[in-house]
Amino acid sequence: MATAVKSYPRAGDQPAPRPNIASANVQLPAVRDYEQVDNEITSTLHPTVAWFGGLAVAVVCMLIGASAWTYQIYWGLGQAGYAPPVMWGVYIITFVFWVGIGHAGTLISAILYLFRAGFRTTIYRAAEAMTVFAVMTAGLFPIIHIGRPWKFFWLIPYPNWRLIWPQFKSPLVWDVFAISTYLTISTTFLYIGLIPDIAVLRDRETNPIRKRIFSVLSLGWRNSDREWRHFARAYLFLAAFSTPLVLSVHSVVSFDFAMAVTPGWHTTIFPPYFVAGAIFSGFAMVWTIIIPLRRWWGLKHYVTLNHLDASAKMVLFTSLVVGSAYLSEFFIAWYSGIRAEQEYFWNRIFGQWWWAGWSLLICNMVFPLSLFSQRLRRNTTWLFILSIIINIGMWMERFTIVVPSLSHEFEPWQWTHYQPSWVDMSFLVGSFGWFFMWFLLFIKQLPVIAIAEVKEIVPPKLRTAHPHADHIDSSGRHADYEPDTPGEFA
Amino acid sequence: MRGVLGVFQHLDAAVDAIEDLKQQKFRDITVYTPTPRHELEHALHAPHSPVRRYTLVGAVLGCTFGYWIAIWASDYWPLVVGGKAIASWVPYTIFGFEVMVLVGALSTVAGLFISARVPRLTTVVGYDGRFSHGDYGVFVETVPEQVQSAEQLLRRHGAVEVRGER
Numbered sequence: 001m002a003t004a005v006k007s008y009p010r011a012g013d014q015p016a017p018r019p020n021i022a023s024a025n026v027q028l029p030a031v032r033d034y035e036q037v038d039n040e041i042t043s044t045l046h047p048t049v050a051w052f053g054g055l056a057v058a059v060v061c062m063l064i065g066a067s068a069w070t071y072q073i074y075w076g077l078g079q080a081g082y083a084p085p086v087m088w089g090v091y092i093i094t095f096v097f098w099v100g101i102g103h104a105g106t107l108i109s110a111i112l113y114l115f116r117a118g119f120r121t122t123i124y125r126a127a128e129a130m131t132v133f134a135v136m137t138a139g140l141f142p143i144i145h146i147g148r149p150w151k152f153f154w155l156i157p158y159p160n161w162r163l164i165w166p167q168f169k170s171p172l173v174w175d176v177f178a179i180s181t182y183l184t185i186s187t188t189f190l191y192i193g194l195i196p197d198i199a200v201l202r203d204r205e206t207n208p209i210r211k212r213i214f215s216v217l218s219l220g221w222r223n224s225d226r227e228w229r230h231f232a233r234a235y236l237f238l239a240a241f242s243t244p245l246v247l248s249v250h251s252v253v254s255f256d257f258a259m260a261v262t263p264g265w266h267t268t269i270f271p272p273y274f275v276a277g278a279i280f281s282g283f284a285m286v287w288t289i290i291i292p293l294r295r296w297w298g299l300k301h302y303v304t305l306n307h308l309d310a311s312a313k314m315v316l317f318t319s320l321v322v323g324s325a326y327l328s329e330f331f332i333a334w335y336s337g338i339r340a341e342q343e344y345f346w347n348r349i350f351g352q353w354w355w356a357g358w359s360l361l362i363c364n365m366v367f368p369l370s371l372f373s374q375r376l377r378r379n380t381t382w383l384f385i386l387s388i389i390i391n392i393g394m395w396m397e398r399f400t401i402v403v404p405s406l407s408h409e410f411e412p413w414q415w416t417h418y419q420p421s422w423v424d425m426s427f428l429v430g431s432f433g434w435f436f437m438w439f440l441l442f443i444k445q446l447p448v449i450a451i452a453e454v455k456e457i458v459p460p461k462l463r464t465a466h467p468h469a470d471h472i473d474s475s476g477r478h479a480d481y482e483p484d485t486p487g488e489f490a
Numbered sequence: 491m492r493g494v495l496g497v498f499q500h501l502d503a504a505v506d507a508i509e510d511l512k513q514q515k516f517r518d519i520t521v522y523t524p525t526p527r528h529e530l531e532h533a534l535h536a537p538h539s540p541v542r543r544y545t546l547v548g549a550v551l552g553c554t555f556g557y558w559i560a561i562w563a564s565d566y567w568p569l570v571v572g573g574k575a576i577a578s579w580v581p582y583t584i585f586g587f588e589v590m591v592l593v594g595a596l597s598t599v600a601g602l603f604i605s606a607r608v609p610r611l612t613t614v615v616g617y618d619g620r621f622s623h624g625d626y627g628v629f630v631e632t633v634p635e636q637v638q639s640a641e642q643l644l645r646r647h648g649a650v651e652v653r654g655e656r
Contacts, residue, residue: 033624034524034525034623034624035623035624038623038624157559157563163567164567165563165564165566165567166563167569168560168563168564168581168582168585169564169569169578169581174581174584174585177556177584177585177588177589178584178588181588181589181591181592184592184595184596185591185592185595188595188596188599189595192599192602195608196525196622199622200524200622200623202622203619203620203622203623204619204623219603219608219609219610220608220609220610220611220612221608222522222610222617222621222622223522223523223524223621223622224520224521224522224617225520225521225522225523225530225531225534225536226520226536226605226606226607227606227608228523228526229526229531229536229539230539230541230601230602230605230606231526231602231606232526232539233538233539233541233542233602234539234541234598234599234601234602237541237542237545237594237595237598238595238598238599241591241594241595241598242595244587244591245588245591248584248587248588248591252584452524452525453525455524455525456525456526460500460501460527461499461500461501461624462500462501462502463500463502463503463648
C-alpha cells in the first residue's frame with residue numbers, strides 16, 4: 001500500500017517570497033551590468049518596418065484631423081455637431097480626455113519619484129513623453145473650439161493697443177495658465193531627465209551629424225560629480241513642483257464645469273474626482289503604449305511583470321476612487337432634493353443617455369475590479385485589453401459629463417439631443433494620429449527607458465568589499481535601502 | 491587646467507583612490523561617473539548644491555507676479571459684477587500658484603545650468619566617452635611637481651589607464 005509522503009518545512013527554510021511587493025527596492029535581476037543597459041536600450045532606436053508602418057497610419061490619421069480643421073475654418077464652426085444649448089461637444093470632451101491622459105506621466109515621474117516607488121524607474125520616461133504629447137494634443141482643442149483659432153492669443157494677458165485684459169475670474173483664463181504651465185514644466189522635466197541619456201547617445205554615436213546634434217542637445221554634459229550633484233537637487237525640486245501642479249491642473253479643468261450653475265456640474269466633488277479619473281486614464285494609456293513596446297523590443301526584463309503588477313494596483317485604487325465619486329454623485333443628487341439634479345441623473349442612467357452612462361460605469365467600475373486577481377494583474381494580454389476598455393470608458397465619462405448636462409438643463413423647452421458630426425469625429429481620429437505621430441518619432445530618436453536611472457539599480461562593478469560596506473556587500477550587491485532614484489544623491 | 495586622469499572600471503577602486511588623494515592633500519578632484527553614486531559623494535565630501543536658492547527666489551517672484559498681474563489687470567479694466575470685489579483673492583490664488591510653479595521651476599533649471607556650468611560647447615579637459623558608458627574617471631589637478639606622485643597613486647589603486655591632461 002502506497003503511503004502519502006508529506007513534506008514538512010525544514011528548520012531554516014524561508015517562506016517563498018511573494019511574487020510582487022511594490023517597494024523602493026526594485027531590482028532587475030536579468031540586467032547584469034552597465035554595458036548591457038547601454039546596448040539593449042540604445043538598440044531600440046533603430047527604425048523598423050513596423051515602426052514606419054505605425055508612423056504612416058498615425059500621419060494619415062493626423063491628416064484626417066488637419067483636413068477637418070481646414071474644412072471647419074472655411075465653412076465655420078457650424079460644421080461641428082453643436083445643437084444649442086449643447087455648445088460644448090466632442091472638442092471639449094476630447095480636450096478633457098487628453099489632459100487626463102497627460103496626468104499619469106507626471107504622477108509616475110514626479111509623485112512616485114518623491115514616494116520612492118521603484119516600479120516607476122523603467123516606465124517613467126515613456127509616461128513623461130506621453131504627458132508632453134498628450135498635453136500638446138489637448139491644447140489644440142480649445143483653440144479648435146473657439147472657431148477663430150487665429151485669435152486664441154486674446155486669452156493671454158499681454159499689453160496691447162486695445163488696452164483690454166482677460167477676465168481673470170473666468171475659468172477659461174485659469175485654463176490658459178494651468179495648461180500652458182503644465183506643458184512648459186512637463187517638457188522641461190522630460191528634457192532635464194533626458195540630458196544624461198543624450199550624453200550616452202553622443203558618446204556612442206559614430207555618425208558625425210547625429211553626434212553633433214546629440215552634443216548640442218546634451219548641453220555638453222560630461223557626468224562629473226558636480227553636474228550630478230546639482231542635477232539631483234534640481235530634479236528633486238522639479239518633482240516637488242510638478243506634484244502639486246499635476247493635482248492643480250485637472251482641478252482647474254474641472255472648474256470649467258463646476259463653476260457653472262448647471263445640473264450635474266455644480267459640485268465640489270469635481271476636482272478630486274477629475275484628478276483621480278485623470279490618473280486612472282493616464283495609467284491605462286501607459287499600458288496601451290508600454291505593453292506592446294516591451295514585447296516588440298524584447299525588454300521584458302526591464303519592464304517586468306512586477307512593474308506592471310504594481311501599476312495595476314494603482315489603476316485598481318484609482319478605479320475605486322472614481323467609482324466612489326460616481327456613486328456619490330447619484331447619492332448627493334437624490335439627497336439634495338433638487339429636482340433638476342435628480343432628473344439629470346435619472347436621464348443619465350435610465351433616459352436619453354443611458355447607453356453612455358452605463359458604458360462608463362461598466363468600463364471604469366466593473367472591468368477594473370478584475371485587478372483584484374493577481375493572476376490578471378500579471379497577464380499582459382488582459383492588461384492591454386483592459387487599457388483599451390478604460391480609455392473608451394474615460395472618453396465616455398467626459399461625454400457623459402459634458403453633453404447630458406447641457407442637453408437637459410432647467411428649461412424643458414431647451415431639452416435637446418446631440419449628434420457628433422463627421423467633422424467632430426475626424427478631429428477625434430486626428431488627435432490620436434497627432435499624439436502617436438509625436439510619440440513614434442520620439443521613441444526612435446531618444447531612449448524611452450531612462451539609461452542613467454536604470455544603471456542606478458544595476459550593481460556596479462566592484463573589486464573588493466570596501467569601507468562603505470553599509471552600501472555594498474562583498475558580492476557587489478546593493479544593500480536593501482539603496483535608493484533607486486537620483487534624488488538621494490544630493 | 492593641468493592634471494592627471496585615472497580611468498577605473500571598479501567603483502570601490504575609484505572610491506579608494508579619491509580617499510587617498512584627499513589624504514595626500516590633492517584638493518581639486520573631479521569624478522566622472524555614469525550614474526550618481528553615494529559612495530563617490532561621501533568620499534568627495536562635496537558641499538550642498540545651491541540650486542535650492544534659485545528655486546526659492548524664483549518661486550517667490552513667480553507667486554508675487556501671478557497675484558500682481560491678476561489684481562492689476564482687474565483694477566485697470568474693472569468688470570464689476572453684482573458689487574463683488576474687483577480683486578478676488580480666491581480665484582487669483584490660481585494665478586499665484588501657477589506662476590509660482592512656472593517661474594520657480596524655470597529658475598531651478600537656471601540654477602542647475604549656472605551651478606553645473608552647462609551648456610558647455612567646448613570639450614573639457616579630462617573627459618572621456620567611457621564615463622557615460624560604465625567606467626569611472628578621477629581627474630586631479632596638480633602642479634607639475636606632483637604629477638608623478640598622483641599617477642603612482644592612481645595606478646596603485648587599480649586605474650586601468652592613467653594619463654596626463656592639459
